[in-house]
Amino acid sequence: MPAIKTANRPDEWKIEQGLSGAVLPVLDMTGPKTKAIPPQEFGKLTKDEDAIKAVGDRNKLFKAERKGWKGYVEWEKYPEKKAAAHKILTSQTFPPNPEFQLGPIPGTNPVLPGTHWKMWHHAIGGELDAVPDDSWKLVLKEKHPDMLHLLQFPYNGEPPKRLVTDKEITPNSLHFVRNHGGIPIIDKENYSFTLDGLVAKPQTFTLDDLMDESRFPRMEKYVTIQCSGTRRIEQILKYPGQGDEVPQAPWAEGAIGTAKYVGISLKKVIKACGGLVGEGKHLELYGADTYFKDDKTMNYLVSVPWSKVKANEVMLAWEMNGEPLPRIHGYPLRVVVLGYIGARSVKWLYRIKAIETPSWAPVQSQEYLYFPQQVGKHNFKLTDGIQIQEMPVSSAIMSPWTKQVVVHNGAIRCKGWAYSGGGRWPERVELSADGGFNWYTVPLSKLSKKRAWTWRTWEMDLPCDVEGWVEIVCRCWDNALNTQPPDVRTAWNWGLHVTSSCHRISVYSVNKTKPLTRARMDEFDEKGVPFGPITVPLAWPSQGWDEYGEFWKKNGPRDAADE
Ligand code: MTE
Numbered sequence: 001m002p003a004i005k006t007a008n009r010p011d012e013w014k015i016e017q018g019l020s021g022a023v024l025p026v027l028d029m030t031g032p033k034t035k036a037i038p039p040q041e042f043g044k045l046t047k048d049e050d051a052i053k054a055v056g057d058r059n060k061l062f063k064a065e066r067k068g069w070k071g072y073v074e075w076e077k078y079p080e081k082k083a084a085a086h087k088i089l090t091s092q093t094f095p096p097n098p099e100f101q102l103g104p105i106p107g108t109n110p111v112l113p114g115t116h117w118k119m120w121h122h123a124i125g126g127e128l129d130a131v132p133d134d135s136w137k138l139v140l141k142e143k144h145p146d147m148l149h150l151l152q153f154p155y156n157g158e159p160p161k162r163l164v165t166d167k168e169i170t171p172n173s174l175h176f177v178r179n180h181g182g183i184p185i186i187d188k189e190n191y192s193f194t195l196d197g198l199v200a201k202p203q204t205f206t207l208d209d210l211m212d213e214s215r216f217p218r219m220e221k222y223v224t225i226q227c228s229g230t231r232r233i234e235q236i237l238k239y240p241g242q243g244d245e246v247p248q249a250p251w252a253e254g255a256i257g258t259a260k261y262v263g264i265s266l267k268k269v270i271k272a273c274g275g276l277v278g279e280g281k282h283l284e285l286y287g288a289d290t291y292f293k294d295d296k297t298m299n300y301l302v303s304v305p306w307s308k309v310k311a312n313e314v315m316l317a318w319e320m321n322g323e324p325l326p327r328i329h330g331y332p333l334r335v336v337v338l339g340y341i342g343a344r345s346v347k348w349l350y351r352i353k354a355i356e357t358p359s360w361a362p363v364q365s366q367e368y369l370y371f372p373q374q375v376g377k378h379n380f381k382l383t384d385g386i387q388i389q390e391m392p393v394s395s396a397i398m399s400p401w402t403k404q405v406v407v408h409n410g411a412i413r414c415k416g417w418a419y420s421g422g423g424r425w426p427e428r429v430e431l432s433a434d435g436g437f438n439w440y441t442v443p444l445s446k447l448s449k450k451r452a453w454t455w456r457t458w459e460m461d462l463p464c465d466v467e468g469w470v471e472i473v474c475r476c477w478d479n480a481l482n483t484q485p486p487d488v489r490t491a492w493n494w495g496l497h498v499t500s501s502c503h504r505i506s507v508y509s510v511n512k513t514k515p516l517t518r519a520r521m522d523e524f525d526e527k528g529v530p531f532g533p534i535t536v537p538l539a540w541p542s543q544g545w546d547e548y549g550e551f552w553k554k555n556g557p558r559d560a561a562d563e
Pocket of ligand 1: 179330342
């Protein structure tokens, strides 16, 4: 066929329909005429080799910090090391974030490779050079082969829906993983952490110290850890927001998991250090992994308030579901903060510092912020955001899946989870098959055990008489009678956090209790033709011509008489 001469881009139709939104020009309507301003373009990558060389020998500058700790660089104690790393990172450019919000998400597993995160690690070199490869090897070793890898490095992965609520207690290999950096590989024998800052007697503790029951009573708790990014994909699909691949990883419903942790209460360790002194009111928790933000390197730091620690709700844990913590989940020691978002449960803990105010480190002060709807790229201030701590009540349907065809006998078998943060728990789970107008309660016998700090998994046969597209909605009421906002839009926010709105899925209902449907479905069986996908036209007539003729004889003519 002859080529078409056109000024359009080949995907012009798609762009006009907003299906490739990143290339749309911005319309400036502030003047008398509307101006179209093309979006930012990223130029060629550059590298100033001389400037980088002048920084010094990277193997010496960023060498292993401690014996038996691989992949750990201490940043927080050494401003000069941070300055050297900053110089290296600003003497070259790196590829931009992949666009995964304003265009289709890649159909690969891992979904996103984390290219610039790998490049940053290699650019710093020294102890960080092997971290991307070592971390991926640990993913393959410790995680279930069916995990969905959202981001290869830093590793972020969740189980597929069918395995999220398969068990009430999540097997370790299927527990979601959220990392901001690589996985430090730490020997148990060489492990210790330091507690310092505003405490009477700063001290260092080995694992043996912590495990000494004459000093620290054991604590054993079932805990659900939920990332505040859980179900973010629903916000992204509605309206894109901030698009950093690590802070805004495109999670589905699996960034939540429940395990039994064994350890001790952080409160007792602080007591062993003589308690807090002066204005000490917060505990800053240091993870041994390296995080990159704004061309700067740092360790993973967040903080929890003393009030939370004092209530014995902050654990130092070494065991997960009867096994030593897997490396990917923080071996040898991690923090588990009951009822707070996962971000505060620091893995690979190497230091705790008592401080006066919540941490100013980026993960605490710049991320995990819940902004009001009117603020975004052009106008947000950090102080506009609520620092997210306790997750509100939420729930999700794990089966069926959205856009799925369900053939049933008047009830759709549904499965899912429900959770509430802050020590509240799901009391009632409700499902609707009509978009949220009428609700059926999940029988209590179909809800898993009630505990203060865990989710409840549930199952129910949801009555559904109608056929065609139906919207199944799920919501939970917690013990404080909190429930979920009705839809994603009402709680959409620039950081795309806390998608706690009622979970809505569209399924195509085929109700075999209807005689015509049953007869037609039997025909599919007899002919051996699969019913799905519903978009494929029917391969044989839906009605015989005799029946058609009979109809018109009885009901005709087609048009009303003009009388
Ligand atoms: N601790 C360190 N050191 N580094 C991290 O990147 N991620 C946090 C938290 N602890 C993180 C960390 C976040 S955001 C979450 S949701 C939880 O770990 C996830 O815990 P998991 O990976 O064991 O499921």
